[in-house]
Amino acid sequence: MLALRDLQKSLPIFGALLMAALALAGCSSQLADYTSTDTPAHPREPGTYLPVHDLPPDRDQAIIPPDQRAKIEAELAAARERQAIAAKEAK
Numbered sequence: 001m002l003a004l005r006d007l008q009k010s011l012p013i014f015g016a017l018l019m020a021a022l023a024l025a026g027c028s029s030q031l032a033d034y035t036s037t038d039t040p041a042h043p044r045e046p047g048t049y050l051p052v053h054d055l056p057p058d059r060d061q062a063i064i065p066p067d068q069r070a071k072i073e074a075e076l077a078a079a080r081e082r083q084a085i086a087a088k089e090a091k
Helices: 002-031 066-090
Strands: none
C-alpha cells in the first residue's frame, strides 16, 4: 500500500520532467543546424565606407506627363472619398 502511494505521488513529477526534457530537446535540434560555415565572413577591409555619392543611372523611361498625373490623382481622390463614405455607412 505504501509503494502504491509513493508511485501516485511521483508519477506526475516524472511526467512533468519527461515533458520538459522533450521540449528542451526540440529546441536544441534547431541550434544544431547552425554551423560555422553558415555564418557570413567578415569583410577584409572593415574601415571602408559605403558609396553614398554614387548615383543610380538615369532612367530610360520618361516621367509621367502632367495630364496623366492629374487624371491618376483624381482617380485616387475619388476612390478615397468612396471608401470614406463606405466606412461612415458601416459604422
